[in-house]
Amino acid sequence: MSGTTGEQAINGTVENRGVNGGGRAGIRDRVGLLSKLMIAPAVFYVAAMIGFPFILALLYSMSDVTTGDPALHLVGLRNFRAILDDPVFLLSMKNTFFFAIVSQVLVILLSRVIATALMKEFRGKWLARFLIMLPWTAPISLGTIGWLWMLDSIFSPFDWVLRYAGLLGAPGALLGPDLNLYWLGVPALAMASVVLVHVWRILPLATVIQLAGLSSIPRDLLEAAEVDGATPWRRTLEITIPLTLPIISIAFLFGLVFTFTDVTVVYVLTRGGPIHSTQVLSTWTFFKGIEGGDLAQGAAISLFLFPVLAGIAALMLRMARKSEVV
Amino acid sequence: MARVEIRGVSKTFGEVRAVDHVDLETVEGEFLVLLGPSGCGKTTLLRMVAGIEEPTAGDILIDEKIVTNQPPRMRNIAMVFQSYALYPHMSVYRNIAFPLRTRGVDKASIRKKVEWAAGMFGIGRLLDRKPRELSGGERQRVALARAMVREPSVFLLDEPLSNLDALLRASAREELRQFQKRVGVTTIYVTHDQVEAMGLGDRIVVMSKGKIRQVGTPMEIYHWPADTFVATFVGSPPMNLLGEDDILTGFRPETFLPADLVYGTEGIVTYPFEVTWMEYLGAERLLYGNVGEKSHARHVVSRLPGSVNLPIEAGKTYPFAVSRNDLRFFDRKNGLRTDRGPA
Numbered sequence: 001m002s003g004t005t006g007e008q009a010i011n012g013t014v015e016n017r018g019v020n021g022g023g024r025a026g027i028r029d030r031v032g033l034l035s036k037l038m039i040a041p042a043v044f045y046v047a048a049m050i051g052f053p054f055i056l057a058l059l060y061s062m063s064d065v066t067t068g069d070p071a072l073h074l075v076g077l078r079n080f081r082a083i084l085d086d087p088v089f090l091l092s093m094k095n096t097f098f099f100a101i102v103s104q105v106l107v108i109l110l111s112r113v114i115a116t117a118l119m120k121e122f123r124g125k126w127l128a129r130f131l132i133m134l135p136w137t138a139p140i141s142l143g144t145i146g147w148l149w150m151l152d153s154i155f156s157p158f159d160w161v162l163r164y165a166g167l168l169g170a171p172g173a174l175l176g177p178d179l180n181l182y183w184l185g186v187p188a189l190a191m192a193s194v195v196l197v198h199v200w201r202i203l204p205l206a207t208v209i210q211l212a213g214l215s216s217i218p219r220d221l222l223e224a225a226e227v228d229g230a231t232p233w234r235r236t237l238e239i240t241i242p243l244t245l246p247i248i249s250i251a252f253l254f255g256l257v258f259t260f261t262d263v264t265v266v267y268v269l270t271r272g273g274p275i276h277s278t279q280v281l282s283t284w285t286f287f288k289g290i291e292g293g294d295l296a297q298g299a300a301i302s303l304f305l306f307p308v309l310a311g312i313a314a315l316m317l318r319m320a321r322k323s324e325v326v
Numbered sequence: 327m328a329r330v331e332i333r334g335v336s337k338t339f340g341e342v343r344a345v346d347h348v349d350l351e352t353v354e355g356e357f358l359v360l361l362g363p364s365g366c367g368k369t370t371l372l373r374m375v376a377g378i379e380e381p382t383a384g385d386i387l388i389d390e391k392i393v394t395n396q397p398p399r400m401r402n403i404a405m406v407f408q409s410y411a412l413y414p415h416m417s418v419y420r421n422i423a424f425p426l427r428t429r430g431v432d433k434a435s436i437r438k439k440v441e442w443a444a445g446m447f448g449i450g451r452l453l454d455r456k457p458r459e460l461s462g463g464e465r466q467r468v469a470l471a472r473a474m475v476r477e478p479s480v481f482l483l484d485e486p487l488s489n490l491d492a493l494l495r496a497s498a499r500e501e502l503r504q505f506q507k508r509v510g511v512t513t514i515y516v517t518h519d520q521v522e523a524m525g526l527g528d529r530i531v532v533m534s535k536g537k538i539r540q541v542g543t544p545m546e547i548y549h550w551p552a553d554t555f556v557a558t559f560v561g562s563p564p565m566n567l568l569g570e571d572d573i574l575t576g577f578r579p580e581t582f583l584p585a586d587l588v589y590g591t592e593g594i595v596t597y598p599f600e601v602t603w604m605e606y607l608g609a610e611r612l613l614y615g616n617v618g619e620k621s622h623a624r625h626v627v628s629r630l631p632g633s634v635n636l637p638i639e640a641g642k643t644y645p646f647a648v649s650r651n652d653l654r655f656f657d658r659k660n661g662l663r664t665d666r667g668p669a
Contacts, residue, residue, distance in 0.1 A: 227378065
């Protein structure tokens with residue numbers, strides 16, 4: 001809507017100047033005022049939906065507010081001290097980093113492979129593209145529920161396949177004599193499952209970003225390298241990767257923010273279990289602050305993410321600027 | 327130094343025949359120019375010699391060895407691209423060193439050769455810069471240095487001067503020519519600019535619609551065009567063509583002069599020239615107008631040197647003439663040049 005207004009303003013300016021020759025100017029001619037008006041909704045949005053909750057979180061984290069007693073009394077840094085003494089918090093912190101970094105490294109590697117494949121022409125390319133993009137179009141919760149069934153402790157199709165292949169559920173089988181692996185019931189497997197679902201989830205976005213990066217490399221650069229005697233391997237290492245590094249970093253940081261802040265996957269799959277082995281800061285915030293009712297501590301936990309995310313955001317902006325130069 | 331031979335090469339992109347059964351052979355050490363309008367297939371032909379495009383049919387030989395299916399790195403060629411294609415993330419030094427590093431040359435030799443190549447093109451002081459910090463002319467020199475540093479057996483250039491401004495282009499043309507003579511490497515040069523082609527080429531290959539129309543020295547191309555396409559594509563303004571029955575009569579604008587200035591061992595042909603428009607260009611005057619009445623194509627141009635200061639006005643008719651030695655005849659049906667004049 002603001003676009004339409006802008007166009008009218010421009011046309012209006014031209015018309016008015018043409019006809020009136022600098023006569024009485026309406027609001028449509030006052031560029032200064034107009035630009036302020038047009039940016040106002042954005043400023044309002046940032047202030048009301050981001051600034052206000054952020055300040056509220058700061059206040060809460062230094063108070064004793066709970067869902068049962070919403071009255072606000074400031075108590076200093078007591079909440080932060082309590083959190084730092086909590087082993088679950090420390091474990092969640094560790095898990096958050098592990099899970100975000102491992103999943104995003106996998107995402108970058110896989111999306112690179114897929115993007116490279118999609119740069120080529122082949123039959124059924126549209127179908128491949130469509131299938132790769134599909135996870136991105138599904139709501140996170142629905143997709144994750146699908147995975148919950150796939151990873152079911154008794155009916156998991158993965159287990160069927162493994163049993164059928166003789167790798168599971170027979171005496172002397174590679175993965176043990178039990179009939180099931182209990183994907184979400186064993187700490188290491190549960191973490192692997194959470195990572196897997198997140199990779200599945202972020203891969204489409206990263207692939208699209210990498211595709212954009214790859215197609216932005218001028219073709220004659222790669223041809224020049226070919227004429228200069230570079231093997232495909234060297235072209236990748238010395239031309240393609242350095243030239244797409246800024247955009248790869250953006251994909252990586254973007255995915256990092258997504259995984260750092262995501263509650264859904266862990267909440268739906270494991271609820272942080274077993275024994276907090278997949279607990280991350282975002283879910284721990286939710287369990288403590290909302291389900292446990294201790295809003296103050298919940299706010300304090302969530303604020304621990306803030307410096308990390310702010311740092312990533314700053315890096316992303318720098319990378320975005322850098323990628324423009326090339 | 328090497329010889330390039332192109333044997334019956336065709337290239338189709340889908341339905342489009344970009345290069346249509348082309349045969350061509352270079353002489354060792356010559357400067358061969360591929361000239362033609364855009365879309366005539368000259369760049370595609372060059373890219374096939376380089377190995378970044380594979381022919382649909384035919385063979386390419388370098389030094390009598392078939393290289394048609396070999397990747398570029400096995401052909402020992404160098405190519406300068408129209409955009410220069412410098413690696414933006416590498417310094418000038420690393421750009422020039424790149425083709426040596428891919429060949430596994432040791433560091434000390436690389437340094438020596440890069441400095442030699444940079445010295446040859448006068449860019450020694452730019453070695454630490456990035457391409458984006460260079461001017462157009464400097465970029466072009468870096469591209470040339472990167473091409474020459476490997477001492478290639480064939481040197482391919484795809485319109486390397488078209489991104490330079492006019493003044494720089496003239497001096498770059500001269501430098502390029504002198505450099506090629508000094509190194510003596512077989513060079514194939516693609517351009518759509520006839521001035522470049524005439525000035526640079528030992529021989530010119532005129533192409534149109536994927537086919538070769540004529541191969542010859544600049545003088546042959548200009549004075550003895552093989553067909554009406556070459557006659558009108560080369561030369562500015564193009565050759566005048568007068569239609570008389572089945573035969574077209576052609577003559578260059580500078581041979582069409584006021585009748586008393588024209589001599590010819592075989593006599594002259596005089597036309598009443600009705601001048602309709604005149605351009606004064608300093609060194610010369612261009613006169614546009616018509617001759618005769620019965621012919622279909624009767625529009626001609628005369629190019630008067632500045633030294634001829636005869637008063638001429640638009641709207642009037644003057645006796646103009648061409649020496650018979652300067653007349654060329656073309657078959658109207660297929661456009662080819664014939665020896666036979668109009669009946």
